[in-house]
Amino acid sequence: MRGELHGGAPVHRDRILNLNPNGDSRDTSSVLFTICNLDTMRLAGPLRAVAIVFIIGLTWLLASSILGGGSVMKMFFMGTQEEPTPEPWPHRYKCGLSAPCPPKHLAFRVISGAANVIGPKICLEDKILISSVKNNVGRGLNVALVNGVTGELLETSSFDMWEGDVSDLLKFLRPLHEGTLVFVASFDDPATKMNDEARRLFEELGSTAVKELAFRDSWVFVGAKGIENKSPFEQRMKNSKSSNKYEGWPEALEMDGCIPLRAPLET
Structure with a gap:
């Protein structure tokens, strides 16, 4: 197997060991770490977005529950059902x-x-x-x-x-x-x-x-x-x-x- 890189050709992990001109594998771990880092960064973006959305949603539900007496929570989990209209107080004459x-x-x-x-x-x-x-x-x-x-x-x-x-x-x-x-x-x-x-x-x-x-x-x-x-x-x-x-x-x-x-x- 040759150690040259051809322009535009993808780098495969099974050829990483041959990237060292001296034929040894001293930098293999650092290269692997770099590639893993790249993979992690690719995943971190979507995960961070999901976490932010979750935190915002949880904060909204808690605030609505405190300020709105729980009706918003019911609507969120049970659907948009209208609250029953309370009966008016009897008129005092x-x-x-x-x-x-x-x-x-x-x-x-x-x-x-x-x-x-x-x-x-x-x-x-x-x-x-x-x-x-x-x-x-x-x-x-x-x-x-x-x-x-x-x-x-x-x-x-x-x-x-x-x-x-x-x-x-x-x-x-x-x-x-x-x-x-x-x-x-x-x-x-x-x-x-x-x-x-x-x-x-x-x-x-x-x-x-x-x-x-x-x-x-x-x-x-x-x-x-x-x-x-x-x-x-x-x-x-x-x-x-x-x-x-x-x-x-x-x-x-x-x-x-x-x-x-x-x-x-x-x-």
């Missing part, structure tokens, strides 16, 4: 009603006190008239007077029916004008000091439960001065050891609805 009131009606919610711990609350047209937060509640009967024509708040007061003077309640109820709306929520004890006249005045406002209202009963009521029929807005929970939710008290009552505004009186 005035005073928390489940539906809006008709025109010329007032939305209200009345909640009695719970035992002698949590005070009552009266809401009208999304405005809180009486609550512990407003610091205008008291033991006994909590009452709000509202103009039945305009819906304007006239006055709020509380009457202690355990140790108070019932005459204060009578003075409050006697002079009511025709069409005045009366909202009542009990707290603790609504009836110990209640006398016949007080019960009669509430009956004239449309109450039917006030006749039997007793010690520590829960009571919510909405009536009006001059009402022709009995009020549809009234609830009473009797104080009974066998059914009381709390020790010594029945559960709190909650009532809501829509009250029609009264037509202006003809003058």
Whole structure:
């Protein structure tokens, strides 16, 4: 075998040993290393590109998972399926009603006190008239007077029916004008000091439960001065050891609805 290289002829590995003019193989290892290096460099380019693409893709998936809550990961592995549209939150109407009131009606919610711990609350047209937060509640009967024509708040007061003077309640109820709306929520004890006249005045406002209202009963009521029929807005929970939710008290009552505004009186 000759050691000459012909122009343009490929160099084969089986002829590498003859490339040395002296006929020895001292530089064979270096030549082999050079050729292996060339082969490695040919492979390094594509491998480096694959590695870069893999790293970029992994970084994108991790970032999308952190910022997008995992939906991008699901789309990547499971296909481009649209996320289900979440159900909208239920609409909140005035005073928390489940539906809006008709025109010329007032939305209200009345909640009695719970035992002698949590005070009552009266809401009208999304405005809180009486609550512990407003610091205008008291033991006994909590009452709000509202103009039945305009819906304007006239006055709020509380009457202690355990140790108070019932005459204060009578003075409050006697002079009511025709069409005045009366909202009542009990707290603790609504009836110990209640006398016949007080019960009669509430009956004239449309109450039917006030006749039997007793010690520590829960009571919510909405009536009006001059009402022709009995009020549809009234609830009473009797104080009974066998059914009381709390020790010594029945559960709190909650009532809501829509009250029609009264037509202006003809003058």
